[in-house]
Amino acid sequence: MTSALTLPVGGLAPPWPETPPGADPLPGQLDRWLAARGAELVAIRRHIHAHPELSNQEFETAALVARKLTEAGLAPRMLPSGNGVICDIGEGDRVVALRADLDALPLPDIKDVPYRSTVDGVAHACGHDVHTTVLLGTGLALAQLAERGELPGRVRLVFQPGEEAIPSGAPRVIAAGALRDVAVIYALHCAPQLPVGMVGVRSGAFTAAADTVEVKLSGPGGHTARPHLTADLVHALGRVIVDVPALLSRRVDPRAGLSLVWGQVRAGEAFNAIPGEGSVRGTLRVLNRDAWREAPDLVTELVHAVVGGTGAKAEVRYTRGVPPVVNDRMATAVIAGAAGAALGADRVVEAEISMGGEDFAFYLEHVPGAMIRLGTGVPGSPVKLDIHQPSFDVDERCIGYGVRVMVHTALAALAAGTF
Numbered sequence: 001m002t003s004a005l006t007l008p009v010g011g012l013a014p015p016w017p018e019t020p021p022g023a024d025p026l027p028g029q030l031d032r033w034l035a036a037r038g039a040e041l042v043a044i045r046r047h048i049h050a051h052p053e054l055s056n057q058e059f060e061t062a063a064l065v066a067r068k069l070t071e072a073g074l075a076p077r078m079l080p081s082g083n084g085v086i087c088d089i090g091e092g093d094r095v096v097a098l099r100a101d102l103d104a105l106p107l108p109d110i111k112d113v114p115y116r117s118t119v120d121g122v123a124h125a126c127g128h129d130v131h132t133t134v135l136l137g138t139g140l141a142l143a144q145l146a147e148r149g150e151l152p153g154r155v156r157l158v159f160q161p162g163e164e165a166i167p168s169g170a171p172r173v174i175a176a177g178a179l180r181d182v183a184v185i186y187a188l189h190c191a192p193q194l195p196v197g198m199v200g201v202r203s204g205a206f207t208a209a210a211d212t213v214e215v216k217l218s219g220p221g222g223h224t225a226r227p228h229l230t231a232d233l234v235h236a237l238g239r240v241i242v243d244v245p246a247l248l249s250r251r252v253d254p255r256a257g258l259s260l261v262w263g264q265v266r267a268g269e270a271f272n273a274i275p276g277e278g279s280v281r282g283t284l285r286v287l288n289r290d291a292w293r294e295a296p297d298l299v300t301e302l303v304h305a306v307v308g309g310t311g312a313k314a315e316v317r318y319t320r321g322v323p324p325v326v327n328d329r330m331a332t333a334v335i336a337g338a339a340g341a342a343l344g345a346d347r348v349v350e351a352e353i354s355m356g357g358e359d360f361a362f363y364l365e366h367v368p369g370a371m372i373r374l375g376t377g378v379p380g381s382p383v384k385l386d387i388h389q390p391s392f393d394v395d396e397r398c399i400g401y402g403v404r405v406m407v408h409t410a411l412a413a414l415a416a417g418t419f
Helices: 029-050 059-071 128-147 170-175 233-251 289-310 329-343 397-416
Strands: 085-090 095-101 154-160 182-195 199-201 204-207 209-218 259-267 277-286 313-322 325-327 348-350 369-377
Touching: 029 059, 029 128, 029 397, 059 085, 059 128, 059 154, 085 128, 095 128, 095 397, 128 154, 128 182, 128 369, 128 397, 154 170, 182 199, 182 329, 182 397, 199 329, 204 369, 209 233, 209 289, 233 259, 233 277, 233 289, 277 289, 289 313, 325 329, 325 369, 329 348, 329 369, 329 397, 369 397
Parallel strands: 095 154, 095 182, 182 369, 199 348
Antiparallel strands: 085 154, 199 369, 204 325, 209 277, 209 313, 259 277
C-alpha cells in the first residue's frame, strides 16, 4: 500500500514520498489485531486514567507497562528511578525510537464517567494515558511481527516520566541510554481540536520553548505622598511589565516567534504605602533554537536597563524549561506518508504551530525526529475540550488510530534507511 499527501505541510512541498515498499503490514493484519485487542487497550487506558500519577511518581503506571510488555515475550527494562520503561523489539544496528509520556497533572477530574480519576486533585488532563496506551499497543503489535520474522529492524519503546515537570524527565531518560544507536525518534500528542481519525503533521517548528522568568525588585519604600524618597517599586515593576516585552520585540528577529507574557505580579499591601519589594513572574516562549539559547542573557540585560533609572535593585531568575520542538524535514515526510498509509491521505492535515512546550524537544537536540498531533475530538460534539482542563477527555477510537499510525511509522522508518 502506498500513499501521497497532496497538501503542503509546514513548508514541505507536496507530494510526500511514498511509503517505502514493505512498510505496510500484511493486508488486514493490523485490522484483525485491533479487532482482537482493541477492547483491552481501551480498558488499559481507562485504568491508567482512573489511577493517575504525578510527574516523577509514575511507578505503578511504569510497572503496568512493563508487565504487559513482559507478558508479550519482550524484555523491558525499568529506568534506574523505577518510574519509566525502555523496551527494544526486534534486532538490528539501526534503531527507530517511539516515545510516550506517563505523568498526569495536578488538576481535579470533574467528568462523570466510570473511569474518573480516583486520586483527588490529580488527572490525566493532557492525554498522557492515551499516549502510553497507544505506544503499548504499538509495541504489542510489533512484537507479533517480530515473532514471525516480519519486523525489518529494531524498534525502541520509550515510556518517559516527568514530562510536565521542570526540570523534565527527557534528559534523565536520554542519560539512561534511551537514544543509544537510535537513528530517528517519533511521538504523538493528543489534539482535541482535531476530529478523531485525523492527524496533524508539520515540518519545522512545532511547539515553542517554554522558560520561566522571575524579576524581583527591592529598594526603599515609603509614603505615597513622598515618592521621591523611595524607589517606587510599583512604578518600576510597571516598567518591567510593559517595557521589557516591548524591547524584546525590537532585539529579536520577529520570525523567531518570541513571546514574553507575565502571569503574576506581587507588590505591597496598603494603598498609600510604597512597598520595599515586589516581583513579577511570567513565561518566555520562542520557536527558534538560536533565539532560545540567547534569551536568558538578553532578558537579564533588558531588565537591568529598564530598572536602572528607577533607583531599585533588580534580581532576575531565568529558569530553563524545554527547547522548541523542531521537526526534522525527512522524519516528518516519513511519518506523514505512514499516517496516510494507515488512515488514508485525506485524514492527514497540516498542524498548526503551538506556543505550548513539550520536552520531546530534548530528544531532537540529539537525533532527528518528529511529533504529530493525534485527533481525539468527537465529531459534531458541542463540547469544545482542550488539554490541561479538568473536563478533558477523548474519543477512545483515537487509540486504534494512534496504533495504526505508529506501527506504520516504525515500519516505514525502518524501511526508509535515510537517517
